[in-house]
Amino acid sequence: MIRPLDGMLVADLSRVLAGPTAAVMLADLGARVIKVERPGAGDETRAWGPPWAGSSSAYFEAANRSKQSIALDFGDTADLALAHALVDRADIVLENYRTGALERFGLDAASVLARNPRAVYCSITGFGSTGEGAAMPGYDFLVQALGGLMSITGDPGGEPRKVGVAMVDLLAANHAVMGVLAALLHRERSGAGQHVEVALLSSLIASLANQAGSYLATGTAPRALGNRHPSIAPYETLRCRDDLIAVAVGNDAQFAALCAVLGDPGLASDPRFATNPARVGHRDDLQGTLEVLLAADDAAVWAARMLGAGVPAGTVNGIDEALALARRLGLAPTVGVGPDHPEQLAHPVRYSAFAPAPATAPPALDEHGAAVRAWLAAPRD
Template identity: 50%
Template sequence: MGEEQRAPGPLHNVRVLDLSRVLAGPFCTMLLGDLGADVIKVEQPGRGDDTRQWGPPWAGGESAYYLCANRNKRSITLNFKHPEGQAILHQLISQSDVVVENFRPGTLERLGLGYDTLAERYPQLIWCTITGYGLEGPYADRAGYDFVAQGECGLMSITGEPDGEPMKVGVAVVDLFAGLFATSAILAALHARVQTGRGQRIDVPLLSAGVAMLANVGSNYLVSGELPKRYGNAHPNIVPYQTFRTRDGWITVAVGNDRQFRQLCQILGEPQLADDPRFATNPQRVQHRETLIPLLQERFLQRDAAEWLMALYEAGIPAGPINTVADVVAHPQIRYRGQIVTVPHPTAGTIQVIGPPFLLSGTPAQIRRAPPLLGEHTDEVLRELLGLSEDAIARLRADGVV
């Protein structure tokens, strides 16, 4: 590892207390950890994050699901329903810059650990809550799950084949969207604190995160009043912008302007299509997609995917293969960027993880720690931050506090 890669991350002086579980919150705190923050993951003794049990597959007794969102963290176990556990949590909060949690609204308040109480004691604290529906409002008390949110936010209504059932995305994208929005908001709050000296509360609901990602489709409805349709792998506003079947498999083709369409027609051996008044401009192609797409599909079936892709690449037309996950892991560009990272693990020996997608030239993101075992760092954190002795920690463990 080069010297520049050993430079401290941009958040190296930030401590994050992670009270979240499953995906949205852990994904957020993992990104903060990638950027150098000291992330302390607080888990229930004997059980831990629910995703620790979400297998197979397993690596060293840990589920692959858990491993995807928990690197660069230290795990401690703490029963904060116990009075001593609450006291320890208060001490940890007092030494943290950010708290991230995804309990249902009111849960922490009933334990005397609500934001309003803690903000009075720790005015510099940034507190990020990720919920299903938000902290207030008619649905605030409902539990939030990605699958439900994908349906409720409208994403499933626009995903899938036109004559098929509404379809979820293959990964928990609303959880991941919420985690990304939470990360952005936390970084903004840290910046604001530099100017004001005060922290603030951040409220990130899954439902709102999903609605925000409707993007152009949501805007189409707001402008036109027409309900969006499902287009399968096609695009509501751009044609041709979809998958095509070739002689030996499927490819994606994304024609973004009229010049690219004219080039595509040349490659396909159908130059006259670019001058056809039904297809000459994108609005016309959108209007006449039912006529145009079968003509293009017929041509694509006459050659193999690799032949078409080479011709499309050379013409500067965005296109690509439809890779399996195995293809992606071996992808030359992903390998070049070092995004598949092998890290030491205490029970599995080594594991591979998907690393950060961004590169910072001066303060690079790094994977410093494997996803921790349950409570792996309890003693270390209690000694380091609270100054507890081995005897005191042993007593806490015997009393079921940690």
């Protein structure tokens, strides 16, 4: 079986989440990923527990499967020479150091590309690599705040809230992989590598989609609406007899079907609710009317009835329930990585011509140091 990145080498100089996650995706596509870590401590997320799993924290394991680990001290002459040998052989270099921090070691983009002009060197920054942004620390939570995401997350009039996972880091990881793959295709056509840069802030802003589009169209910045949608109704959570149900009505036909399921088809012709703009304009009335009807039964019962009638709806699941649903649907959301390690999240894309590379356990610190050192010391083919 041929995979897109078979035979390619990734020198992963990144840590925490965005870069390491991008490296996992490249490993899934067939690349060999060698993670370079600090001697003694390694990636700082190894200590980000509890909970603990395998050789380190569950956090570290979640972003570092399918890699080899070598510990190198860039301040040590021999170790730095090994780091140079690694990036000089690499097809892809990933890093998320503070801008300029790698220059004194000759591991910055300009130095690496001068020695290895076919490399694709990917830098993940917080706010860009020039001007004021170069000195700003790039942490997901900070970018969620400065980048506007927190302003549209949470209850109306309430305190701004972050998303419940480091979403900006994960967006940046996906954009980094997109940029790396585009640069590899460009290399196939031109013969030359290049420097690819992804800023967390740019990744977030590019993902604000209709919310940013609303501001650009009107000059008014959107604000948090809780679980409501700014342009569609009912597209929110509603209270049933026992719990909440998520209802995602996207058009008038679906709303008519919802009304029929709830036993009040006449609601679909009520002037307040007959069209989507009317429903958006009468959100509070709509919510109150629907919740009176929904109080007659439990959320799971209503969800089954609605789905049966073609109305997008579902219960509000925990992560355990979400994984169970994905397994029931045959989506295989997790992958085993060997004994003494918990399962990890699987590559989410299905390909008709190949399967992702088999996953291996997240490495212990410097687990592959001796083997990688011997390989780097051997003559190149």
